[in-house]
Amino acid sequence: MPEGTVSGPASYFPSIERTYGRxxxxxxxxxxxxxxxxxxxxxxxxxxxxxxLGHGHANALVAYHRAQR
Structure with a gap:
């Protein structure tokens, strides 16, 4: 994977910000x-x-948060 490429739940973050404006x-x-x-x-x-939120976006946020704990 190229350096700087985001994978996993964080890959949804740009779409979440665009879609929901926060x-x-x-x-x-x-x-x-x-x-x-x-x-x-x-x-x-x-x-x-x-x-x-859509299911994929909500799931990505929760998965990311739990992985950081």
């Missing part, structure tokens, strides 16, 4: 504020229901 840092802060024991799928469902 920086990824804001979305990650919202995910971080969720209860620590909340299941991955529940956080994805919350992003979809409360903020209108």
């Amino acid at each position: 920086p990824v840092e804001e979305w990650l802060a919202l995910v971080a504020a969720r209860p620590a024991d909340e299941k991955h799928a529940a956080t994805v469902a919350w992003l979809k229901a409360e903020h209108g």
Whole structure:
């Protein structure tokens, strides 16, 4: 993979910012504020229901956040 190429959940970030008009840092802060024991799928469902994110975008944010912990 070429140097500087982003892969995994972070590869969705430019699309998330374009589609929803908010920086990824804001979305990650919202995910971080969720209860620590909340299941991955529940956080994805919350992003979809409360903020209108598509499944792939919501899943990428939650997966990235959890990988950073």
